Amino acid sequence: MRHSRTRSRAVRPKRPTRLQSPGRLQPPTRLRRTALFAAVTMATALLAGCGTSGSAATGPAPCTTPGFSPDSIKLGWVYPDTGPLAQALGAARSGFVARVEQQNAAGGIHGRKLTFAWRDDVGSGAQNLEAMRDLVENEHVFGVVESTTAAAGGADYLHEQEVPVAGLPAEAIWAEHFYDNMFAHAYVITSGPSVDTFGTFVKARGGTKAAIVLSDTDQVSNQISEKVTDSLRAAGIEVSPTKFIYNPTHTSRSQLGEQLKNAGVDTVAGALSAADTSEVMAGAHEAGAVVKVFLSAAGYDRGVLQEKGATIAGLYTYMNYVPFLNRTPAHDLYIDAMRAYAPELQPPDQELALIAYLSTDIFLTGLLRGPACPTRASYIRTLRGVTDYNAGGLLPGPVDFKNWGQLNLCYTFVRVNDQGTDYELVKDPGGADRWCGKRLPDQ
Incomplete structure (x- = not known):
């Protein structure tokens, strides 16, 4: 039996909805390559x-x-x-x-x-x-x-x-x-526990102390960053208590870079957009911060790669589908x-x-x-x-629709190559194309 659930909604005037005959889409307007965060079949x-x-x-x-x-x-x-x-x-x-x-x-x-x-x-x-x-x-x-x-x-x-x-x-x-x-x-985006997959990956790349860069405008990316933080700690990686904030309008990337350098971190993680992450990386490089691992939940963006490839060389990102x-x-x-x-x-x-x-x-x-x-x-x-x-x-690991709403255990990790011209697959220590972990205890 279903339980009723109500939500208050403001009453808004209806606007005409664009209708088309079923089964056909009109020829599309200009479609462009895009990558949208966070946050993915076939014949015979x-x-x-x-x-x-x-x-x-x-x-x-x-x-x-x-x-x-x-x-x-x-x-x-x-x-x-x-x-x-x-x-x-x-x-x-x-x-x-x-x-x-x-x-x-x-x-x-x-x-x-x-x-x-x-x-x-x-x-x-x-x-x-x-x-x-x-x-x-x-x-x-x-x-x-x-x-x-x-x-x-x-x-x-x-x-x-x-x-x-x-x-x-x-x-x-x-x-x-x-x-x-x-x-x-x-x-x-889930209220359930995190997984140790992200922490295991960072530890394997040499990370020992991490800074989590948050947004003061995007709470969704911050929720994702919270799960990454839990994962890093579960893998034994120290997370700096300093609050690092990036805002594309107000933040000075050079000042943020100095903050990262003074914190002595070797890992910078978060869920900012690929464009914003490129600015964080540029600031860290300009300040001389020695960072081994830059990890972003939204770093797979070929548009940003084409525009700022040299800046994001070495950036790691992960996907919940097989690229x-x-x-x-x-x-x-x-x-x-x-x-x-x-x-x-x-x-x-x-x-x-x-x-x-x-x-x-x-x-x-x-x-x-x-x-x-x-x-x-x-x-x-x-x-x-x-x-x-x-x-x-097409997915790095199976999805359980019976016990839904939890973070996936398996991800595909990729890295921007040293030339900043393309992405390269990062295999796990056993040579697999995917990284799989365990679910953390529910707190």
Whole structure:
């Protein structure tokens, strides 16, 4: 039985929602390569890894579930097509379309073709709620895939309606156990305990004393930094008690560099953007601070690499998905799907497109592993029962949807090479492409 939960909301006037015919996106505006923090499948072989049994076995059966017709299943897709986040998240639409059409080419799901209707939430919580209502009540979709930072806007409504949703885990709400209908490939913002993976990595690179650089404007990055701090301490690395703050508008990088030098740290960690981290690194270098390890949760950004490569040479960062540096068969299937069904995105190996592809694959996994005619409630139970999801090899470790909301144990670590021209994979001491640790005790 579901428990009611209410949240106060200001009543805002509704604004028109951009509507398009289901199943087709209009030709995209200019899509650009992007990397968004923190805070990620395929046909035949890859689909087998995700549980494609019965994709078209006995043909469709009569079904009265919302979104189901004799020959189709209708999904919803939400993202900010306009507004301040449109450029950052624009590539996501191509990843969604590619995964849907890839599944259709493989025979659909239990003999039914996938169709979809989409809405623009402008990156606004109020508009996200309006978009979800429209998709559920007017378009009658079965469930929703979204790539937005405003998912909290429609979360209560979707939960009350028992509508399943998968998406970008850029908000703490994805990790809350109340929302059992929300699925993601990772949880970067969580109230649960940390893992020792980050500390183990830093210790292996020679770090002994760390400074944690925080933001005075971005509490999300600070929450991530808190988990890194716990991980460092668990590995026996001393964390300086000095409070180091970086603000791109007010902070003098040279003064911050002097602070780091005077603190005697050999490790600098945090979750600032790649651009801000480049300024912190420049300040440390200018001050002559002897730092062995610069570690950032958001350092994988080829745009910043192209602009400030020399400055961020040696920077380490980590990801909760397998990057294209270690190209796998799963990546090849992703690239093939992008070329076939979303050729407008160039180059196709963009982070947000891959994460939207992952989110879509998560949603389809619940359909593929369930009966031909699920209810929304039975779908949620089925997907919550999956404890070994790895997107056919696109994730460094399995995701447990049954015990969700915790930090992942496994990550891929990469380093900016000494020339500042590219990223290189950092293998663990045993030669593996991933670093896996243990969960710390809950405090």
